[in-house]
Amino acid sequence: MPYNFSVNEQANSVLVVDIEAIVSNYKALRTKVIGADCAATLKANAYGLGIEKIALALNEAGCSTFFVATIDEAIELRKILNSDRKQILVLNGFPKGTSPIFKRYNLMPVLNDFMQLERWIEFNKTLEKKQKAALHLDTGMNRLGLDEKDLARLIQTPQILKNANVHIIISHLSCSDESENKMNNRQLLEFTSSIKLFPKVSASIANSGGIFLGKEFYLDLVRPGLALYGSVPGHSKNELVHAVSLYGRVLQIRTVRKGELIGYGGSYKATRNTNVATIGVGYADGYQRSLSGNSRIFFLGSPLPLVGRISMDSITVDISDLQTTKLNVGDFVELLGKNFTIDQAASLAQTVPYELLTGLGRRHYKHYHSTRY
Numbered sequence: 001m002p003y004n005f006s007v008n009e010q011a012n013s014v015l016v017v018d019i020e021a022i023v024s025n026y027k028a029l030r031t032k033v034i035g036a037d038c039a040a041t042l043k044a045n046a047y048g049l050g051i052e053k054i055a056l057a058l059n060e061a062g063c064s065t066f067f068v069a070t071i072d073e074a075i076e077l078r079k080i081l082n083s084d085r086k087q088i089l090v091l092n093g094f095p096k097g098t099s100p101i102f103k104r105y106n107l108m109p110v111l112n113d114f115m116q117l118e119r120w121i122e123f124n125k126t127l128e129k130k131q132k133a134a135l136h137l138d139t140g141m142n143r144l145g146l147d148e149k150d151l152a153r154l155i156q157t158p159q160i161l162k163n164a165n166v167h168i169i170i171s172h173l174s175c176s177d178e179s180e181n182k183m184n185n186r187q188l189l190e191f192t193s194s195i196k197l198f199p200k201v202s203a204s205i206a207n208s209g210g211i212f213l214g215k216e217f218y219l220d221l222v223r224p225g226l227a228l229y230g231s232v233p234g235h236s237k238n239e240l241v242h243a244v245s246l247y248g249r250v251l252q253i254r255t256v257r258k259g260e261l262i263g264y265g266g267s268y269k270a271t272r273n274t275n276v277a278t279i280g281v282g283y284a285d286g287y288q289r290s291l292s293g294n295s296r297i298f299f300l301g302s303p304l305p306l307v308g309r310i311s312m313d314s315i316t317v318d319i320s321d322l323q324t325t326k327l328n329v330g331d332f333v334e335l336l337g338k339n340f341t342i343d344q345a346a347s348l349a350q351t352v353p354y355e356l357l358t359g360l361g362r363r364h365y366k367h368y369h370s371t372r373y
């Protein structure tokens with residue numbers, strides 16, 4: 001078997017998510033930052049890979065703090081974890097009118113401005129048992145979080161943090177994928193000088209890239225997302241293993257005579273009699289059209305050159321040079337994986353692995369490789 005999954009006959013493609021690898025990456029990161037706590041950032045449905053199995057496995061591995069972007073993601077995660085013991089933080093803040101949801105699902109907002117802080121204080125006054133919050137300080141990214149003016153106000157009235165029951169203060173790095181970028185230390189410095197004023201609160205600045213910038217970035221809590229899947233743009237990460245593979249099914253095999261054209265626009269002209277396999281994955285599946293001419297597709301370790309443009313639902317590959325093995329209709333070829341990683345694919349498609357992963361779409365069958373889930 002060239003692949004370690006079995007799926008329905010009707011599956012055109014299979015996204016294999018290696019849960020064991022994700023847990024192993026989580027544990028490697030936790031060991032690396034020892035002394036600090038290691039959260040998991042599972043926003044956007046765990047970067048498009050499906051939050052349920054990943055969250056359950058990380059939960060069992062001892063992860064006790066989870067970050068998501070939206071309230072809906074937080075609700076879904078709380079239902080999956082089926083327990084109130086773990087912290088779920090909502091990065092996108094505490095919008096008006098949502099307090100009943102924060103209460104019902106025991107969610108922790110990451111408060112992004114003074115208005116949200118005050119709203120959270122008012123909400124907490126109505127509770128018998130106070131609910132915790134986190135606070136975001138902007139340190140130069142200018143996306144979310146309290147600005148300098150807000151911070152000055154907070155410093156004058158530190159009681160606000162106590163009233164709002166703020167337990168964690170976070171900031172976010174804008175250039176953590178560039179270890180030489182001076183912005184990283186500048187943000188860290190600004191952050192550490194601010195949090196010194198609030199010694200009872202824990203502090204967190206490192207995403208995946210931040211963890212690889214050095215110990216000074218660990219602080220009390222790190223919050224990797226992408227690194228869980230073995231990718232950390234801009235850093236070497238020997239301790240992590242790749243966790244995501246994509247396979248596409250062979251729909252048809254044909255012989256194209258020398259001189260004939262293949263695909264949309266007739267952009268490819270066969271330079272010899274060519275055996276061509278059509279694979280049932282296209283740009284509608286997140287196999288980005290910009291990979292035309294760049295992608296690397298494999299069958300049992302042998303490369304299959306892409307010929308012609310990437311279509312919405314299919315691609316065509318040259319299988320003429322396959323020697324020892326025969327490719328048949330119904331077989332799966334590897335589109336992403338060990339031989340062509342999400343980092344390599346993203347870079348050739350001129351995007352980032354984040355966009356590649358979250359764009360993989362909903363059509364793939366998912367296979368979770370795990371001994372337990």
Ligand SMILES: *Cc1c(COP(=O)(O)O)cnc(C)c1O
Nearest residue numbers: 041172207208209223224225226
């Ligand atoms: C997405 C996000 C993370 C995780 O980032 P990775 O680079 O995937 O590790 C951490 N913190 C914040 C505020 C984020 O938005």
